Amino acid sequence: MQRESQITGTNFDFVDAMSGEEDFAIAFTANVMKLHGKSLDSASNREKYLALADLVRTFLSKRLADTEAAYRQEQKKQVYYLSLEFLPGRLLAANLLNLGLQQVCEQGLRRLNINLAELIDQEEDPALGNGGLGRLAACYLDSMASLGLAGHGCGIRYRYGLFEQRVTDGYQREFPDNWLKEGRNEWEYRRPEETMNVRFGGRVRTIANGKLHFIHENYQQISAVPYDIPIAGYQNEIVNTLRLWSAEVDVTYQACTFDRHGKGCINVIADKHATESLTDTLYPDDSVYEGKLLRLKQQYFLVSASLQSILRKHVVNKADLRLLPEKLSIHINDTHPSLAVAELMRLLLDEYGLGWAESWDITTRTISYTNHTVLPEALEKWPIDLFQTLLPRIYMIVQEINERFCRELWDMYPGDWQKIKAMAIIADGTVHMAALAIAGSHRVNGVSAIHTQILKQKTMSDFYQLTPQKFLNITNGVTHRRWMLLANPDLAQLICEAIGDRWIANPDELQHLLNFAHDNSFCCAMAKVKFANKLRLAKYIQAKYGIAIDTCSLIDSHIKRIHAYKRQSMNVLHIMDLYNRILDNPHADIVPRTFIFAGKAAPGYYKAKQTIKLIHALAEKINHDPLVKNRIKVVFLQNYNVSHAELIIPGSDVSEQIPTASMEACGTGNMKFMMNGAVTIGTLDGANIAIWEAVGDDNIFTFGLTADQVLAYYRNGGYNPWDIYHQDLRVKTVMEQLVNGFFPYPEEFRAHYDAFLNQGDHYFVLKDFAQYVEVQNKLANEFINTELWQKKCIANVAHSGIFAGDRAFAEYALSVWDLAERPPCLRQH
Ligand code: NBY
Structure with a gap:
């Protein structure tokens, strides 16, 4: 009783002294009662989450006051x-991590038969x-x-x-x-x-x-x-x-x-x-x-x-x-x-x-x-x-x-x-x-x-x-604490076992992972972590959308705002072309692929919204076509937010970063994928260039017009997309499929067709298409060489330290x- 009254009060000494999981369990139980007037048994998960957040906030509050006082004094x-x-x-998981309370909280709750992950899931993701x-x-x-x-x-x-x-x-x-x-x-x-x-x-x-x-x-x-x-x-x-x-x-x-x-x-x-x-x-x-x-x-x-x-x-x-x-x-x-x-x-x-x-x-x-x-x-x-x-x-x-x-x-x-x-x-x-x-x-x-x-x-x-x-x-730069330690704890653990934990304070130390690129057992362990993350993602997709994805397939993710310059539509055209190869030859040797899209379109942006419709129309066709035999799956995850990114990024093999060169100021998703060992397919724009410089030609798939070339085209009035239409049968086919009834409602994608062909292809999708297909093929062939691929993953993680927010902020x-x-x-x- 004496203890409980201390816990529910604001006795910070107690809070600070609270070290054991038993203490945590007692404090938590008391906080559920204090906040909701309910015993643990009758509290909902949301109520338990709120009680936990409130308890964690107590830890934060003292440090908040102390920090302010220290700043004032100094x-x-x-x-x-x-x-x-x-x-x-x-914020719950991040606060537990930063306060060093993760373990005590997890174990304390386990004593009460509560799964911390379920409570973490109760938090709104502030948008x-x-x-x-x-x-x-x-x-x-x-x-x-x-x-x-x-x-x-x-x-x-x-x-x-x-x-x-x-x-x-x-x-x-x-x-x-x-x-x-x-x-x-x-x-x-x-x-x-x-x-x-x-x-x-x-x-x-x-x-x-x-x-x-x-x-x-x-x-x-x-x-x-x-x-x-x-x-x-x-x-x-x-x-x-x-x-x-x-x-x-x-x-x-x-x-x-x-x-x-x-x-x-x-x-x-x-x-x-x-x-x-x-x-x-x-x-x-x-x-x-x-x-x-x-x-x-x-x-x-x-x-x-x-x-x-x-x-x-x-x-x-x-x-x-x-x-x-x-x-x-x-x-x-x-x-x-x-x-x-x-x-x-x-x-x-x-x-x-x-x-x-x-x-x-x-x-x-x-x-x-x-x-x-x-x-x-x-x-x-x-x-x-x-x-x-x-x-x-x-x-x-x-x-x-x-x-x-x-x-x-x-x-x-x-x-x-x-x-x-x-x-x-x-x-x-x-x-x-x-x-x-x-x-x-x-x-x-x-x-x-x-x-x-x-x-x-x-x-x-x-x-x-x-x-x-x-x-x-x-x-x-991005915070490697959230994008590695929180989003991918198994990878973080594996890295710590290999090179110690100094990389957490000093991400440059991730470079030491390069010493493990030839270490079979490390490579295997890393592949296992990736597989577990792919499984986690697959389970979510199955539960939410009823789509079964092959966890051995190459998971290729394009997750960001939907915008013409980010060229989700180019990704779609490539998938259509892959599909056409199967239609032409049902036995075509195609590396099994899962294409994941997520992102919001501005409500008034018609073309971006039509891109979402196009992705869905394509998914509808491909996911249900027995001819495809599950070699390609297309999934659109709704209501993209930070929590979805934390789920998708660790479970992806390939990171799509394909804007029209000169238009993406930097990009930060590219850095998060890299930290999680995904390999970039990208244009030479924004931070893709810095990633390329960091990992070298062998560990990234670059293609397309450079920013200088794009800007030169603009100065000279653009180019004629019909030339490409006439030269490249693949382009001609996918263009016609947009408007010939291949998708239900032939007029649905007229705006895309016109933008590509009749309005000068402002974002150079057709111009970059052939090279994009080429590197996609190359990438798929390299993916099936698991040893080679694993080295690429390690190189990406090892070189990602420069993209930590700490470095940027120090600058x-x-x-x-x-x-x-x-x-x-x-x-x-
Ligand atoms: O900022 C993004 C850039 O596109 C990306 O390349 C860069 O990595 C990132 C961080 O530097 N810009 C961005 O997200 N912009 C907006 O969200 C935004 C929001 C509102 C308005 C304009 C841009 N607005 O005009 O209201």
């Missing part, structure tokens, strides 16, 4: 990573991001905490995350992602006392009494309430925070004046809901920017709330504002939070009374910006009218920044109006967010070598010429944020 430089998206994945950009932000939070850097995320607590995808009859349908079913998230701390007010609309009056004063009037004020999610470092006692802002209206102080319709409080509450809808949903497009007012509102809401709270904390600690760049860094994840430049200026000028020159110096030395795309349709430009009406004071500041910037340009390039217009922050009736982000930052980075080169030479070449010292490359720490201490993984270099 006056450690803080990094704030502003992003409209964070895709953290499920607060679209794809790579949001997932990268989450990987970096892990790395920051694990490297002991004081780095925090600032984002939006969307009430509904990215839509839930369900596919009926091959068509994607979207459903709201109600991830906060219980009204709250089990990891978060609501901090109403740190609420900030954000102002929209109204007008600005200027008063001149010696100095200009700007009075913002008639605005609408919305409260931003922060919710902090603790982010634990890997077994280092550090816990940082991911702060998510929610729009809330407190109506308890609003009198319900009864209007002539007699509605009273109904109106007050209706207004409350309308205002709070600001943070209701995440915009579901990952490549085309949507010029919607609500999106701009979300951006300013995040930026203003975050910066106000950052500055408040800075001055409360009695620090001098002039020291801001030495005390903290503000990083903007793409241009989405680039209003930070103007908002920081507003706060320094209007709220803290500094002058323009000083404020600009502080701002530009504090802010840095990462670009994630060169696709022109993704570049954010806001119409002046909309911008000015929503953010009148911010617009004035942007105007002033623009004027001063253009004057500087005029001095540099007198008379070159064209250049000045191309670089201006305000031009053609729009505000150019990339120009604002570059002008207001001291560092601008691309996310892979080739992407940075394209930024310097093409997309941002004028800015690069003006301020070359701002530009740098930092190739993305930011050194070259972007100027953090004084060298992170441990750079110390020995």
